[in-house]
Amino acid sequence: MDFKNKSVLITGASSGIGKQSAIEFAKLGADIILVARRKEKLDELANELEKFNVSVLVCPCDVSNKEQVKEMSKAVLEKFDSIDILVNNAGFAIYGSVKDLSIDEIESQMETNYFGMMYCIKNFLPSMLEKKSGHIVNVASVAASFGLPGIASYCASKFAMLGFSEGLKHELYDTGxxxxxxxxxxxxxxxxDHPSFEKMPKYSPTSLSSKTVAKAILKAANSSRLEIIVPSVxxxxxxxxxxxPFFINPIIGKSFKKQLDSIK
Structure with missing residues (x-):
């Protein structure tokens, strides 16, 4: 897909992967719809994108709130009729054992990471199907394939995202x-930056830059594959x-459980 003059909506666009993805798409001439809770951060990014001479629409929205997503989608579709690329990037994690996390903390991760994705797809997919074109990029994690102690509820939300995407991919066959x-x-x-990670080492030596992941998102927007893992190795x-699993799961489980136990 040539991104010039294509409309790209990115959730969680106020920082990190979402912000960098907006910059990379704008460099290639795409019109950008910025979605996140923090309007001031979105406005800052919109000003930064002015140098690329593309149309930018700022839409403050908490994607975990289905009514806010509904209103946001109305505003977007009034301006663009349909979007070409939907990047569901909004997400967060709270670190801690299931016994220590509150039900609200567990639910909040599922509400943003999984239901937020679903709300956006439900509101934008019909117009994509009508014009028989478009691409959805869901930003998950390798945690979509590994259930890890300390982030069980986050893993659950990403497992759900991957499973939903796989099922939907079959439904979208031959629709464009x-x-x-x-x-x-x-x-x-x-x-x-969430306080729950305060006692953990910030990043591993193998951690990625947001630009590396943003480049993968651009690749995904043109891909027929279900999943792109970054790095591919x-x-x-x-x-x-x-x-x-009988060999790998105990090794991974013990390693991450040791980390969890060490910060108690």
Whole structure:
């Protein structure tokens, strides 16, 4: 897909992967719809994107609130009729054991990470199907394939995203609308600024830049694949986990459980 004059909506656009994705799409001439809760951050980014001479629409919205998503989608579709690319990037994690996290903390992750994606798809998919074109990019995580202690509720939301995307991909066969999941390893963003991560090491030596993931998102917007894992070498680890779970799961579980126990 040539991105020039294409409309790209990005959730979680105020920082990190979402912000960098907006910049990368704008560099290629796409019109950008910025969606996040923090209007001041979106306005700052919109000003930054002016240099690319593209149309930018700022839409403050909490994607976990289905009524806000409904109103946001109305405003977007009034201006653009339909969007060409939907990037469901909004998401966060709260670190802690299931026994220590409150039900509200567990639910909040599912509401933003999974239901927020679903609300956006439900509101924008009909117009994509009507014009028989478009692509949905869901930003998940390698945690969509590994259930890890300390982030069980986050993993659940990303497992759900991947499963939903796979089922929807089958439904979209031969409609002209595509869907691809981008699943990165740890990324150097403000994702880990949540107080629950305070006692954890910030980033591993193998962590990715937001620009690396943004480039993968652009690739995904043109891809027929279900999932793009970043970096691609990690796909072998996912294959091993699914092929030899009795061997791999205990190793991973012990490693992450040790980390969880060490901060109590």
């Amino acid at each position: 609308v595509g869907i691809t999941v981008v699943s990165p390893i740890m990324v150097r963003t403000d994702f880990f 990690v796909r072998s680890a996912v294959w091993l986990k699914h092929t030899f």
